[in-house]
Amino acid sequence: MxxxxxxxxxxxxxxxxxxxxxxxxxxxxxxxxxxxxxxxxxxxxxxxxxxxxxxxxxxxxxxxxxxxxxxxxxxxxxxxxxxxxxxxxxxxxxxxxxxxxxxxxxxxxxxxxxxxxxxxxxxxxxxxxxxxxxxxxxxxxxxxxxxxxxxxxxxxxxxxxxxxxxxxxxxxxxxxxxxxxxxxxxxxxxxxxxxxxxxxxxxxxxxxxxxxxxxxxxxxxxxxxxxxxxxxxxxxxxxxxxxxxxxxxxxxxxxxxxxxxxxxxxxxxxxxxxxxxxxxxDWHLLTLQEELERQRGLVAMYAEALEAMTRSRDLYREAAERAHEALAAYQESAEAAPVRQQSSDTPVASPLQQLTRTFERFKGRSSS
Known part of the structure; x- marks a missing residue:
């Protein structure tokens, strides 16, 4: 054709x-x-x-x-x-x-x-x-x-x-x-x-x-x-x-x-x-000014990548701390909790649910 x-x-x-x-x-x-x-x-x-x-x-x-x-x-x-x-x-x-x-x-x-x-x-x-x-x-x-x-x-x-x-x-x-x-x-x-x-x-x-x-x-x-x-x-x-x-x-x-x-x-x-x-x-024949601009561009690109990695690391650290807190609360409540009784009151979220929600919040923040 x-x-x-x-x-x-x-x-x-x-x-x-x-x-x-x-x-x-x-x-x-x-x-x-x-x-x-x-x-x-x-x-x-x-x-x-x-x-x-x-x-x-x-x-x-x-x-x-x-x-x-x-x-x-x-x-x-x-x-x-x-x-x-x-x-x-x-x-x-x-x-x-x-x-x-x-x-x-x-x-x-x-x-x-x-x-x-x-x-x-x-x-x-x-x-x-x-x-x-x-x-x-x-x-x-x-x-x-x-x-x-x-x-x-x-x-x-x-x-x-x-x-x-x-x-x-x-x-x-x-x-x-x-x-x-x-x-x-x-x-x-x-x-x-x-x-x-x-x-x-x-x-x-x-x-x-x-x-x-x-x-x-x-x-x-x-x-x-x-x-x-x-x-x-x-x-x-x-x-x-x-x-x-x-x-x-x-x-x-x-x-x-x-x-x-x-x-x-x-x-x-x-x-x-x-x-x-x-x-x-794929151009190689650069003037001194072009080489300087190229190096500046590389530095800016690396700095942006490092900043993104740092933000990601901080998010993971924050999520891990909240996950540890939720897990500790869950373990304490599980040890001290009496036999579950039926209640007509509005149910309160369990520590396990709180732990799950913590990970969901982290997922939403990291994707944004």
Whole structure:
């Protein structure tokens, strides 16, 4: 049964998300060198590599996640906290999930968190879409086979991690037209967009492959694909561009469509909920002020727990004293009492009943 956006948590306005695959070598080495360079250049304030968790046996059965945390400031005063987790991929390489959260709603003109964690060099292959082996920084030509193209789109939009844009070339372009649309996007969108490019002769097969998604690409135009599920407020005609001039000039209408699509309320992508919870609840890279506040919070929590234990102990002590008094009174009255006679007077509660009531009163006080 397809998951509906109404039952999935929505992506908070303060959060930036990305996912991909690092193809070659050890991703943690690349991240470590890149973050050290960003810290030296003061692009970030600080970073932390978390130690590997789990025993050796657990690591062999299910390799542990390698985690890096980083923090920086945007607009001089707004703090951004970010976490990237790297795990071995099912078919080689390493999968990564990056979650960043700012103290204010996210502004796409802020630096891309992926661009701060990963190096800028084009020969470092960290920018692969792990699902469909697509590039996040370059143009992705469509397969020649229409059925393969249909399968590609169906798999690519699952999960909701990336914004997929399809551009059809009205005629074969030169080098000026082979510039990714990401070049003109705000920095915060450049590593969230996957651009597909269809050759002039692929127009009919392209639209056949897109029928399942309910969208069509105008000849020489473009469309922003809906995710699965589609964001609230998505309508295909609002994100279709009639003409894209691939002459090296800025495709203004397409940039506007992508930017508007990115601003739509959307559910958290598959797997993002756990990553966001880890960022918020298991954060280690604290400033001195945050560490002090954390310790104060722990002291207050322990003091409250101690006070509750003290109150409980006093209640138990009071109940025990009353129980001993009632028991002593019962024993004295039992020894001195004559043979019971019937009386028409109102019966007086026996010491045993008094003892029972003492425990009932204590139970009521302790529960309150």
């Amino acid at each position: 397809p998951t509906s956006s109404t039952v999935r948590p929505m992506t908070p306005a303060t959060v930036w998300l990305a996912r991909g695959r690092h193809a070659d070598g050890a991703a943690e080495d690349v991240l470590r060198r890149s973050l050290e360079e960003r810290k030296r250049s003061r692009a970030i304030d600080d970073f932390l590599e978390l130690p590997e968790a789990g025993t050796e046996a657990e690591t062999e059965a299910a390799p542990a996640e390698r985690v890096f945390e980083a923090r920086w400031r945007v607009d001089e005063t707004v703090t951004v906290r970010a976490r990237i987790g790297v795990t071995p991929g099912p078919e080689g390489g390493q999968e990564w999930i990056l979650v960043a959260e700012a103290e204010q709603p996210w502004n796409d003109h802020w630096p891309s968190p992926a661009g701060l964690f990963w190096p800028k060099e084009p020969d470092v292959a960290w920018d692969r879409d792990g699902v469909a082996e697509l590039s996040l920084r370059e143009i992705n030509p469509l397969p020649q086979d229409d059925k393969e193209t249909r399968r590609l789109f169906r798999n690519a939009v699952r999960g909701g991690w990336h914004i997929h844009v399809v551009v059809h070339e009205a005629m074969t372009t030169d080098d000026r037209g082979r510039v990714p649309v990401a070049r003109w996007l705000p920095p915060g969108l450049r590593h969230r967009v996957v651009e597909h490019r269809a050759a002039p002769q692929q127009h009919r097969g392209l639209n056949w492959a897109l029928r399942d998604l309910g969208v069509q690409v105008p000849r020489g135009g473009a469309v922003v694909l809906p995710g699965t599920p589609a964001p609230d407020g998505y309508a295909a005609e609002d994100y279709s561009v009639r003409a894209v001039f691939l002459d090296g000039s800025e495709p203004t209408d397409l940039v506007d469509a992508v930017t508007r699509y990115a601003a739509l309320p959307s559910p958290l992508p598959d797997g993002a909920e756990d990553a966001l919870a880890a960022l918020r609840e």
